[in-house]
Amino acid sequence: MAWNLNADKPIYSQLVEIIQIQIISGRYKAGDRLPSVRELAAEASVNPNTMQKALAELERNxxxxxxxxxxxxxxEDTELIHRTQKHLAEEHIQNFFRTMNGLGYSAEEILSLVKEAAEKLSNSGFSHTDLPKGAE
Amino acid sequence: MEALAEIRGLTKAYGNTIAVNNLNLIIPRGRIIGLLGPNGSGKTTLIKMINGLLTPTAGSILINGFPPGPETKARIAYLPERTYLQSGMKVCDLVDFFQDFYEDFNRDRAFSMLSSLNIPFTAQLKTLSKGTKEKVQLILVMSRNADLFILDEPIAGVDPAARDYILKTIINNYNENASIMLSTHLISDIENILDEVIFIRDGQLLTHMPVDQIREQYGQSVDAYFRGVFAC
Known part of the structure; x- marks a missing residue:
């Protein structure tokens, strides 16, 4: 399980996102018990107080x-887990569009490029079970 | 809860050279704190005064409400930058030595960490490599149930795998009544385990801030921020 932390973003918000992905991807399933703060902190090699803060944020949500x-x-609210998944996806898509806009592509051009890429991937045997980095 | 340590107006002059200049600092409990600053900024002088090894020229230090002395030495676990242990002693004798010296020493914890790092109990200190010697000293210090751990350059000489183990040890030993203050130049290796950082320059406090606040406010890692602030 990789906790790939980016050096210039706040640690705690990155921990929140990684744990969200772990829940969405089923590493921790609905109703599962989470390891203790200390265990999670040691696993991620982060400060226990920072991990505590991330868990508190997830609790608020x-x-x-x-x-x-x-x-x-x-x-155990699978609907909420699903909404979180959707929300994260939307964030990633927005970032992607921003980057592509920076490269000079219009929304329509981006869509057709994505379609092309998706076809290529499905031909090469990529499936939806190939999890993103950080999910395993 | 009262602060673990309170430092007020602390000054140390060596003749005309002022190593620490009117420094005010509060060290809370339950924190892992990085003490950062360029060479010669006064980090070690500050650490030595907290440990009662140097007498301040002016100002005061209170730890658990006591000035540096027998009461504070019993509660501070200190890893100096240089070794002070007898090089002819065996590792297991050093464990006994610490057991005799410190009431809060946890012998089982020491032996379990020594085993995890494959350090032979019966080897004489002088037969071990530089990095292994450093590991032994750090293990002895971290095996105490102290209130304040002060580690002066704890990871400089050890390999990256042992560094990871040491950082995990620090996280696992963490308890909410104790604080760990460590000075190092290897900021990027440790910044994820820090709550807050103290920057000192020319013996004065420059910044005392949570790590995530630096990242939020300046959009860069503590390491990058440090390089910017102290650029030569």
Whole structure:
């Protein structure tokens, strides 16, 4: 499991996104218990307080629920997990469009390029189960 | 909860040279703090005063409410920049030595870390490589249940794999009543485990800020920020 952290962005917001991806990709499934703050911090090689802050943010978004006796679990609200997935996808698409605009492409040109790329990928046997970096 | 350490107006002059100049600093509990600054900025002088090895010219230091002395030495685990251990002693004798010296020493923790890094218990210190000697000293220091750990350049001489192990050890030993202050030049290796950083220059406090605040405010890593601030 790779925690690839970018050097110039706040650590905690990156941790939030990585854990969201871990939940979306099913590394931690709905209702699963999460490891302790310390275990997660050691795994990611980050400060325990920063990990705590990331988990608190995920709790505020209700993706994680703290139970008094059994620690933190992933929400059982699969609809919410799905919405989080959609939200992350939209963010990535926006960033992608911004980069492509910078390269001088219009929205329509981008769409046709993406279509082309998708066809090439499906011909070469790429499937939706090939998970993004950071998901395994 | 009261601060772990309070430093007020701290000054140290060596003749005409002022190494630490009117420094004010509060060290909270439960933090991992990086003490950063260029060579000769006063980091080691500050550390030595906190440990009671140098007497301030002016100002005060309180740790758990006590000035540096027997009460504070019992609660601070200090890794100096240079070795002070007898090179003829065996690793296991050094463990006994620390056990005799410090009430808060956890012998099992020391042996378990020594085993994890494959350090032979019966080897004399002088037969070990420079990096392994450093690991032994760090293990001894980190095996105490101190309130304040002060590590002066703890990872400079060890290989990257051992560095990762040491950083994980620091994370695993973390407890919310204790703080760890470490000085280093290898900022990018450690910045992910830091809560906050203290920058000093010419013996004065330049910045004392959480790592994520530096990244948010300046859009760069602490390492890049440091290089910018202290560019020669």
């Amino acid at each position: 209700c993706l994680i629920i703290t139970q008094r006796t059994s620690g933190r679990i992933v929400t």
